[in-house]
Amino acid sequence: METLNNEVSQKANVIESESMVVRFSGDSGDGMQLTGMQFTDTAAMLGNDLSTFPDYPSEIRAPIGTIAGVSGFQVNFGSKEIFTPGDLYDVLVAMNAAALKVDLPRLKKGGVIIANSAGFDKKNLGLANYPPDVNPLEDGSLDNYIVHKMDITKLTKNCLTDSGLGTKEVERSKNMFVLGLLFWMFDKSMDSTIKFITEKFAKKPDIANANIKTLNAGWDYGDNTEIFNTRFKVKAAKLPTGIYRNITGNHATAIGLIAAAEKSGLPLFLGSYPITPATDILHELSKYKANGVKTFQAEDEIAGICSAIGASYTGNLAITTTSGPGMALKTEAIGLATILEIPLVIVNVQRGGPSTGLPTKTEQADLLMAMYGRHGESSIPVIAAASPSDCFNADYEACRIAVEHMTPVILLTDGYIANGSEPWRFPTEDKLKPITVKFLDKPNGAEGVLLPYKRDEKLVRPWIKPGTAGLEHRIGGLEKQDETGNVSYDALNHEKMVHLRAAKIEKIADYIPLAKADTGKDKAKLLVLGWGSTYGAIKTAVRECIAEGGDVAHVHLHNINPFPKNLGEVLKAYDKILIPEMNSGQLLQLIRAKYLVPAIGLSKVQGLPFTTTELKAKIVELLK
Amino acid sequence: MSTTTIEPTSKMTSKDFSSDQDVKWCPGCGDYSILKQVQTVFPDLGIPREQFVFISGIGCSSRFTYYMDTYGMHSIHGRAAAIASGVKASNPDLSVWVVSGDGDALSIGGNHFIHLMRKNFNLNYLVFNNQIYSLTKGQYSPTSEKGKVTKSSPYGSVEEPFNPSELALGAKASFVSRTLDRDPKHMQMVLKRANEFKGTSFVEVYQNCPVFNDEAFFAYSDKETKKEEAIFLEHGKPLIFGHNDEKGIMLDGITPKIVNFKEKNMSPTELWIHDEKDKTKANLISRFFDTLFEGEHFPRPFGVIYADERPVYDEEMTNQIKAVNAKKGKQSLNSILSGDKTWSIN
Ligand SMILES: Cc1ncc(C[n+]2csc(CCOP(=O)(O)OP(=O)(O)O)c2C)c(N)n1
Ligand code: SF4
Ligand SMILES: [Mg+2]
Numbered sequence: 001m002e003t004l005n006n007e008v009s010q011k012a013n014v015i016e017s018e019s020m021v022v023r024f025s026g027d028s029g030d031g032m033q034l035t036g037m038q039f040t041d042t043a044a045m046l047g048n049d050l051s052t053f054p055d056y057p058s059e060i061r062a063p064i065g066t067i068a069g070v071s072g073f074q075v076n077f078g079s080k081e082i083f084t085p086g087d088l089y090d091v092l093v094a095m096n097a098a099a100l101k102v103d104l105p106r107l108k109k110g111g112v113i114i115a116n117s118a119g120f121d122k123k124n125l126g127l128a129n130y131p132p133d134v135n136p137l138e139d140g141s142l143d144n145y146i147v148h149k150m151d152i153t154k155l156t157k158n159c160l161t162d163s164g165l166g167t168k169e170v171e172r173s174k175n176m177f178v179l180g181l182l183f184w185m186f187d188k189s190m191d192s193t194i195k196f197i198t199e200k201f202a203k204k205p206d207i208a209n210a211n212i213k214t215l216n217a218g219w220d221y222g223d224n225t226e227i228f229n230t231r232f233k234v235k236a237a238k239l240p241t242g243i244y245r246n247i248t249g250n251h252a253t254a255i256g257l258i259a260a261a262e263k264s265g266l267p268l269f270l271g272s273y274p275i276t277p278a279t280d281i282l283h284e285l286s287k288y289k290a291n292g293v294k295t296f297q298a299e300d301e302i303a304g305i306c307s308a309i310g311a312s313y314t315g316n317l318a319i320t321t322t323s324g325p326g327m328a329l330k331t332e333a334i335g336l337a338t339i340l341e342i343p344l345v346i347v348n349v350q351r352g353g354p355s356t357g358l359p360t361k362t363e364q365a366d367l368l369m370a371m372y373g374r375h376g377e378s379s380i381p382v383i384a385a386a387s388p389s390d391c392f393n394a395d396y397e398a399c400r401i402a403v404e405h406m407t408p409v410i411l412l413t414d415g416y417i418a419n420g421s422e423p424w425r426f427p428t429e430d431k432l433k434p435i436t437v438k439f440l441d442k443p444n445g446a447e448g449v450l451l452p453y454k455r456d457e458k459l460v461r462p463w464i465k466p467g468t469a470g471l472e473h474r475i476g477g478l479e480k481q482d483e484t485g486n487v488s489y490d491a492l493n494h495e496k497m498v499h500l501r502a503a504k505i506e507k508i509a510d511y512i513p514l515a516k517a518d519t520g521k522d523k524a525k526l527l528v529l530g531w532g533s534t535y536g537a538i539k540t541a542v543r544e545c546i547a548e549g550g551d552v553a554h555v556h557l558h559n560i561n562p563f564p565k566n567l568g569e570v571l572k573a574y575d576k577i578l579i580p581e582m583n584s585g586q587l588l589q590l591i592r593a594k595y596l597v598p599a600i601g602l603s604k605v606q607g608l609p610f611t612t613t614e615l616k617a618k619i620v621e622l623l624k
Numbered sequence: 625m626s627t628t629t630i631e632p633t634s635k636m637t638s639k640d641f642s643s644d645q646d647v648k649w650c651p652g653c654g655d656y657s658i659l660k661q662v663q664t665v666f667p668d669l670g671i672p673r674e675q676f677v678f679i680s681g682i683g684c685s686s687r688f689t690y691y692m693d694t695y696g697m698h699s700i701h702g703r704a705a706a707i708a709s710g711v712k713a714s715n716p717d718l719s720v721w722v723v724s725g726d727g728d729a730l731s732i733g734g735n736h737f738i739h740l741m742r743k744n745f746n747l748n749y750l751v752f753n754n755q756i757y758s759l760t761k762g763q764y765s766p767t768s769e770k771g772k773v774t775k776s777s778p779y780g781s782v783e784e785p786f787n788p789s790e791l792a793l794g795a796k797a798s799f800v801s802r803t804l805d806r807d808p809k810h811m812q813m814v815l816k817r818a819n820e821f822k823g824t825s826f827v828e829v830y831q832n833c834p835v836f837n838d839e840a841f842f843a844y845s846d847k848e849t850k851k852e853e854a855i856f857l858e859h860g861k862p863l864i865f866g867h868n869d870e871k872g873i874m875l876d877g878i879t880p881k882i883v884n885f886k887e888k889n890m891s892p893t894e895l896w897i898h899d900e901k902d903k904t905k906a907n908l909i910s911r912f913f914d915t916l917f918e919g920e921h922f923p924r925p926f927g928v929i930y931a932d933e934r935p936v937y938d939e940e941m942t943n944q945i946k947a948v949n950a951k952k953g954k955q956s957l958n959s960i961l962s963g964d965k966t967w968s969i970n
Pocket of ligand 2: 648652
């Protein structure tokens with residue numbers, strides 16, 4: 001553990017807390033995402049468990065000061081285990097009137113507001129749609145909160161008068177003032193941020209110095225002014241021992257792919273077209289040229305997946321990454337990969353739909369599309385990631401299944417976990433499951449005949465690389481004759497091949513973990529069955545309910561197609577089943593149809609994750 | 625699937641390139657000739673059979689893949705170029721051949737077509753242009769002439785056709801050529817040139833579909849009309865055509881002109897000398913299509929219209945990887961997993 005190098009100020013009371021939620025909120029140009037990330041990194045390195053939630057508009061720079069332009073970053077950090085970014089926040093930083101307007105409703109009663117009064121002038125109040133002559137900082141409407149208002153813009157300017165920087169650069173530094181002040185409030189070391197600034201602006205020492213100066217000014221402001229009489233202390237969490245890093249879901253996905261490539265010994269190829277919120281995977285992988293990673297920014301999503309199909313054909317670990325609208329464009333090519341029976345991982349970072357929908361907001365509404373969104377009978381594996389760091393596991397597993405079972409695999413993550421972050425006790429190379437790949441190098445049939453669609457005990461056909469002498473053959477999208485792979489229009493052969501392809505996917509159930517309770521007992525009155533990013537909220541809600549005496553358990557599905565073999569048995573052990581989803585009940589349909597159980601759905605389609613409170617309320621209701 | 629034995633490349637014949645599948649094009653289809661010329665040329669290219677990969681889309685033309693005893697993928701409509709990009713990017717050693725139709729390449733695959741030309745992978749792109757959608761039984765295509773009567777245009781198509789070579793040049797193609805099914809020798813020459821050229825070699829093949837668009841290119845192969853309607857380009861040679869090779873093309877400023885140079889007692893060297901590397905002139909030649917220059921109709925050009933090598937995508941990609949690797953070195957998986965900001969909990 002690192003020790004804090006600043007002594008706790010004598011002047012302020014220190015309140016110890018198990019966890020705190022801070023929401024940084026400001027205009028898109030105010031740097032709130034960066035501020036939040038820096039605060040998070042520090043909290044993580046000082047041993048807090050945490051979960052973050054960046055919540056930003058789809059416009060890059062909506063008109064300054066407007067409600068549409070508000071960009072938020074929420075972090076929940078604690079000395080206990082944390083699984084969600086928190087329902088309500090303890091501290092709200094509001095850089096302007098619009099930010100306060102948007103985010104005040106979810107500030108705890110009695111919570112702290114740090115407001116930049118410069119963002120509450122007549123113009124800003126008007127842009128935030130406050131009635132004329134109403135200023136919430138002045139009119140007593142915030143009496144139930146602890147309000148610290150200060151002209152951060154001016155304070156920053158004052159501290160940078162001699163910096164030689166232009167007004168714009170000075171203006172841009174004000175988020176550092178906020179960060180310094182918060183570090184003081186939470187008694188956290190600024191070392192990591194100072195290091196970050198020094199590295200980021202290595203070539204612009206003027207700017208680096210200005211940022212560090214402002215950061216210190218924020219700290220000193222807290223330390224010296226009488227208005228702050230309270231500081232908070234959130235001790236390090238008692239997490240399992242080990243080495244940790246902080247990671248977002250998209251970053252974990254990118255690393256998972258690299259790990260799978262290394263462990264399988266396959267070259268990595270990504271064919272992709274930029275789309276929010278999946279683009280960061282492309283960005284991240286593009287950095288690894290030194291490791292031979294090939295990233296191909298295609299002309300559209302169709303070319304993205306088709307180039308990946310081409311790369312898979314030559315023996316690469318081939319990936320395509322996208323989000324909803326791009327997924328729609330890829331469906332025909334997924335069908336091709338299905339009939340070719342070649343490995344491919346399709347990552348869908350889900351966002352609100354249909355159509356362009358809510359590009360920067362989260363949703364789980366592409367599950368049925370992943371299951372069924374192709375023409376013809378075309379079952380393929382579907383895997384879902386449960387949390388930012390679980391994107392690594394899910395993604396690694398998707399790659400393993402794709403190459404070991406010669407099939408396209410869909411990995412579902414979503415905007416919430418893709419952009420959110422949490423501490424991750426990352427594995428070392430030797431702890432990763434092996435991935436076995438074998439290319440055919442000689443004819444596999446009798447008398448030297450090549451049978452490209454001859455199957456092994458897993459019903460898997462061989463992977464054959466072009467360039468292998470003596471194994472020249474043709475594959476394609478027309479129905480294949482069993483074993484030979486030649487074009488066949490024979491009716492019974494078609495039926496056989498449909499069944500074989502489906503049976504191959506079903507067989508994967510023999511090679512994946514069984515379902516079991518993540519929290520709670522194997523038998524209880526109520527089971528909360530979840531999938532994907534609802535994991536943290538369900539786990540927190542179920543834990544709290546159990547602590548309060550509720551007879552409830554949580555099972556989380558990582559493999560959705562095929563389901564774990566024992567899922568039917570597991571479900572039978574509970575009197576009632578609740579399935580919360582950020583859609584209108586898609587897993588609900590699958591479970592009801594397959595297991596004929598009267599599961600109950602809880603649906604939220606607001607572009608926002610479930611809160612623990614919402615889930616608890618439903619659990620309590622069902623336990624009555 | 626055929627029994628395949630490994631043979632040294634030197635002894636290969638066209639037979640080594642025909643698969644055991646029955647060829648199922650209609651009798652008289654121009655695709656037969658293309659298959660034959662490819663199978664004739666391939667044994668002498670000096671490339672081992674296992675290095676050849678055919679990627680086709682969907683259409684009568686795209687069935688080609690099944691008939692070549694090489695590696696091949698018959699894919700989905702319009703996407704062959706995109707799949708081939710991935711094949712070539714991931715394994716630059718392969719000799720990649722795309723086979724596509726006018727609908728496959730220029731309609732549904734139009735976006736991939738232009739980007740493939742721009743990106744310039746080192747591969748060969750053959751478009752069998754029969755100016756019709758054949759596999760779907762005869763609808764007008766993006767290369768069908770305006771007014772074309774088909775099943776989907778019983779009163780005539782109201783659309784302007786693409787001029788494929790002009791389109792390819794506009795999309796920054798580095799190699800643009802045209803040949804036709806009824807001129808085997810010419811096609812063989814163009815195929816060899818395409819193979820030799822480093823870059824995306826675009827080969828438009830005029831292909832007769834006797835069933836849905838018979839004799840669309842008759843004027844360029846029929847004895848009576850060929851000499852007047854077609855001009856065969858050769859690098860460094862003057863642009864000459866006509867029944868008695870008496871007509872030449874000259875440039876008057878930027879306007880092409882037809883002159884009877886024999887009547888005028890001009891030396892052929894005074895005519896426009898074809899320079900494959902001259903893009904400005906290639907642009908003009910490509911417009912010997914439907915453009916009238918000063919009211920005059922020009923013969924359709926065949927051969928290599930433009931060929932000028934520039935860096936190819938697959939090599940640039942490989943070189944970049946090598947350069948970054950040389951500079952930074954490969955990062956170990958453990959260090960990627962840990963990142964550069966970690967903390968430990970004891
Ligand atoms: C996505 C999709 N849309 C439509 C079709 C139907 N289709 C098959 S081939 C074809 C046109 C083929 O024309 P062309 O590319 O000129 O090839 P040709 O048959 O003339 O050789 C069409 C429309 C299809 N197979 N897939
Ligand atoms: S329909 Fe036309 S293009 Fe197709 S095989 Fe028959 S002749 Fe050839
Ligand atoms: Mg056609």
